[in-house]
Amino acid sequence: MKAKAKLTRSMSVTQFDNGYWYATELKTFAEAIGIPSAGKLRKDELEKAIISFLGTGTIRSPTRRSLSKTGIRDVEKGLSLKLPVVNYTNDKQTKDFLEKEARKIAPNLKRKSGARYRLNRWREEQLTSGIRITYRDLVTQYVKLNQTRERFAQIPHGRYINFISDFFAAEKNATREQAIKAWKRIKKMDVPKSYRSWVRLRSKPN
Structure with a gap:
């Protein structure tokens, strides 16, 4: 199976989707094609x-959230349930606070794969919409996400998260090490980065 393509202006959307790109590669390419604040x-x-850009040839902003943060970080004010979420930082101290309060x-809360990612997106959606939230709201939402029995909906472009989630759903008693090993294998290949692709890949002789 052939290796992944390289990032170029002339590549197709399918070629891009089938590749695995590190954040540094994406930022360099995005800056080269003129995406603002890449x-x-x-x-x-x-x-x-x-x-x-690859599909339309035009540059569009992919987000409505503020890309500039000024002022004192929330964590420097002293995290508490009453504290309004203003200048959030996704650092260890903040994560530990959310876990402790949850x-x-x-x-007996068990962390669900993808919950933290979805919590961050929920937080951004609230603030972008002008809805004021506190750290109590974050903790409540975090507990809710982890206690959700249904499988999370697939995340657009969240290929690693979707792959790991699908792997655990299909591979009973699988370990995280096995899931990561499977992901590392498929991300090197020029195929869709999905669990279904991995199953097809696994069924082929080496």
């Missing part, structure tokens, strides 16, 4: 902007 975009936002609500 260095401040998340990986999924970079992918969205590049796909739009377990006060649900002591």
Whole structure:
């Protein structure tokens, strides 16, 4: 099976989707084609902007969120449930705070794959829509996401998260090490980065 293609202006959307691109590669390419504030975009936002460019030839902003943060970070103010979410940082101290407070609500809370990613997107959606939230709201939403029994909906461009989620759903008693090993194999190949592709790949002789 052939190796992945290289990032070029002339590549197709399918070629892009079949490749696996590191954030540094995406940022460099995004800057080269003129995507504004490429260095401040998340990986999924970079992918969205590049796909739009490859498909239409035009540059579009992939997000409505503010890309500039000023002022004191929330964590420097002292995290508490009453504190409004203003200048959030996705650091260890903040993550530990959310985990600690979540377990006060649900002591046996089991972390669900993809919950933290979806919490961050929920937070951004609230703030972008002008809805004021506190860290209590974040904790409540985090508990809710982890306690959701249904499988999460697939995330556009969230290929790693979707792959791991589908792997665990289909491979009973699988370990995280097995899931990551499978992901590392498929991300090197010029195929869609999905669990279904991995199953087809696994069935072929080496």
